[in-house]
Amino acid sequence: MVKPSLKVMIGGLELKNPVMVASGTFGSGEEYKGLVDLDKLGAIVTKSVTLKAREGNPPPRMVETPSGMLNSIGIQNDGVDAFIKDKMPFLSKLRTAVVVSIAGHCIEDYARLAAKLDKVKRADAIEINISCPNVKGGLEFSREPGSAADVVRAVRKATRKPVITKLSPNVKDISEIALAAQEAGTDAVSLVNTFTGMAIDIDSRTPVLGNIVGGLSGPAIKPIALRMVWETARRVKVPVIGMGGIMDCSDALEFIIAGAAAVQIGTANFVDPSTAAGIIGGMEKYMRGRKINDIKELTGCLKT
């Protein structure tokens, strides 16, 4: 039997397989050098960068919850210029797609970030993290179709690179935001970012996280994330990249069958850095066992 094809297209970007590692969970790739064969990955999405350096939120920044974890890192990063100077040289040598995640506090920020990265050869695509509070207004850009579309339009104007818009699940109807992003010109949508949650220490009666609230990720959220991917994939034409609690190949296939063209692995990288590699192998095995030659046949094949 021929080797099944795992290739997928995300906008103009070809991935050798649909298994990407998610922003914020894989640093800039270099941290996992030696532990993970980086060239085997479908893509690396780097930790979100902002225009200026950010020191991040006060600790504690993480706490484990039942089958999940809360984090409130606060997009700690050295700023986009330092990123391009310090991190891109390593990333540029990889034989895997490099997706750079950007985050801002106003539309201008996003536009300038995209313009800077547009000139960076091996920034193969840009993922827009719109789950950031808008300094003008307070609410996250991701919460309303209008503000989400504004960000996408600004980025779209600033770059010709494939643009992926990453959606927040803290909304009434995520597929509406996805549609707005599609109309504003995104090449793909990725979902979900983390759910806002909290934990309280009953002895001190204080929040466990220094930032009070944090983002919930991990297997706990998988059923909700999967439903959101299914709802979104039925409504949009652009490729959907699914994530949220994927721990193994079976989880990844659920997202693909629900309609995802590709998946991202987040929290599972912490649990076992070999997760992504295991999923890629598992997908091939699943396809061989069922005589499926092309992973694209699986996307959205859910029988309802």
Next chain:
Amino acid sequence: MVKPSLKVMIGGLELKNPVMVASGTFGSGEEYKGLVDLDKLGAIVTKSVTLKAREGNPPPRMVETPSGMLNSIGIQNDGVDAFIKDKMPFLSKLRTAVVVSIAGHCIEDYARLAAKLDKVKRADAIEINISCPNVKGGLEFSREPGSAADVVRAVRKATRKPVITKLSPNVKDISEIALAAQEAGTDAVSLVNTFTGMAIDIDSRTPVLGNIVGGLSGPAIKPIALRMVWETARRVKVPVIGMGGIMDCSDALEFIIAGAAAVQIGTANFVDPSTAAGIIGGMEKYMRGRKINDIKELTGCLKT
């Protein structure tokens, strides 16, 4: 030391302690007779009833997920008249508050349900389950402040009994819906109902649940539910009843410290029917250990 007081008021309804069992997870109480000392509970919220009998959704109706479960029961019930005739006699003999949960498909339904229950002596309060699709329009009443308020207003007009409005977490800002319910005259809000989720069988490539999607409950959702209770309690004046993944006393206290006046126990009843009793005992112990005489001192005492 004096025995700490666990009494709380929900609208005009006094509960001997703040630990209620949640709608849909405790039938009409009788199912747990002999297993649980029902008179010890703060209140029993009965399975949602509708005007007419409903046969419920096709099986499978449940599946376990990481630290949670999905259900798609579909509000199977024999209709409100049968409920009053068959279930209320047993409930009426209990020395615990009986909260009857109602669900409808149009505003009219809710008003008529409330009017019928208004005449039932031991229906001590009414909980409005607004997480049902509106036949006119499709979207759940709980998803928009306007439609939620419409339901509350109709129920408020139809009864003088304490009214609790139960909110869905599948919204952008749950505290906004709570505010709308408060303005429409609810005596309290309870949150959260389940998160819509799904699971897929990768062998058959079909949804695991007969209804495709179901509601996620259990410890997996606790961090999100807790955050929503905290956000809501800071904005509304009416008492907030917190729930979502409470498994033990420590979980229950987190909700109370976050701002809940009372809590409801749902999925945990399945895991261990003695959960509610254990929580009541645990609360007393916690209060004694810290010389807190009244549980009301704990509500919303989170230091941020």
Next chain:
Amino acid sequence: MKQAKGKVLSNREVKPGYFLMSVKCPPIAKAAKPGQFMTIRCGNSTEPLLRRPFGFHRVEGGSFRILYEVLGKGTKKLSSAKAGEILDILGPMGKGFTVPEGKKDIVIIAGGIGVAPLAFLAEELLKDKKKDVSVIIGAKDGKSLLCREHFEGLGIKTLVATDDGSCGKKCFATDLLGRSIAGKKPSGTVVYACGPSPMLKAAANAAKKLKVEAYGSFEEYIACGVGACLGCAIKTKSGYKLICKDGPVFKLEEMIW
């Protein structure tokens, strides 16, 4: 029904992937009837979250045994329980098997782990000397065939069917029903079956053709086990029924497949 602590007396692998656990738990053991079940909390974390249902395999005084297949996280956890460990048990639940008036000849059909509750049923039926009990056991292969010696030790005529023919006949257990009831009066015969859903369906068809009354024990995910959550519904000709309250045993001709 009671919630009680049970003490593990022993727990060992009897066939690859199949465990037999003996538990001392008088309040529940003493009340158990064949076909009823219990739920056990497997571990005390949130994974697995829900209790797991098991049939009573054998009951002696204040103890019972469960025979179980290690399938997923719950049964895996259970398989590591050591003698002396305390389990949280809820039961007995459900209605169990009832023997209709005037039935003398009884045929028990077991598929795979479905044999578990049928051993208890057979033992109870044998107490009535007027009854004639025979058994058909089906399994994937000889290695995973369960309880044959047990039934034979009780003096019960036992037929065996395996998928690969490595033991007994190479066919499905239900294919042997005709042979098993040959010479018996259909109206005086009743069939009890437990096994995977396709086997129950085949049993229903075979029983219908042979005109014998037949009952089967069904499975669905169980949450509350007490009829409160309505999660374990199964479709029958008279609407949805609850596995945990109305079942797990149903008349096969009542079911919608």
Next chain:
Amino acid sequence: MKQAKGKVLSNREVKPGYFLMSVKCPPIAKAAKPGQFMTIRCGNSTEPLLRRPFGFHRVEGGSFRILYEVLGKGTKKLSSAKAGEILDILGPMGKGFTVPEGKKDIVIIAGGIGVAPLAFLAEELLKDKKKDVSVIIGAKDGKSLLCREHFEGLGIKTLVATDDGSCGKKCFATDLLGRSIAGKKPSGTVVYACGPSPMLKAAANAAKKLKVEAYGSFEEYIACGVGACLGCAIKTKSGYKLICKDGPVFKLEEMIW
């Protein structure tokens, strides 16, 4: 740093609530330096989800030992691991203890389970015959005092402090620092501390007063352990630092409490 399978050689309770586990895992054991740590996946379900961090307590050839306190679900699961079991281990991580130039006198202060990584440190330091190593161990009470015999067996002068005075002095370990360095030159002395956060703070204050250089090993929740998630940040005078990459050992005077 490597991800490797380790084989449990032994795992037993050495004091109530404290376990000592010996693991064979050459790729990680051979690379380990005192003060570094590893993360272990405790079980393979989603509860607990994240790996748990442990220091190297002793290292011999291709094996290491961890000394751990059973606190919650991860350590509880670990405590049930039997000899022969295979663990998924990632390490060694972090920077560990460094001995500054010109320091001859070394005082090790351990609080509770904080003693775990200090035993390895002491053994390594003793290899340099010119160094003078002394130890102060603090514990809740005599029953939970760890490693005293081990340090004394190495010929190290060991002072003991317990909260209840049931063993050694009734005081905090850090209260004995003055006594321990009496007669030593502050500029030639270095202190290494590991224990609960209040103890590290007390050590920082004591060392400052006595004008000796001091290092401590810190804790935070660990997710990735490789510097990728930025979750293990801790506040220092030069901004946030990562426990897993920049630490877990930091100069005490650098910390913001």
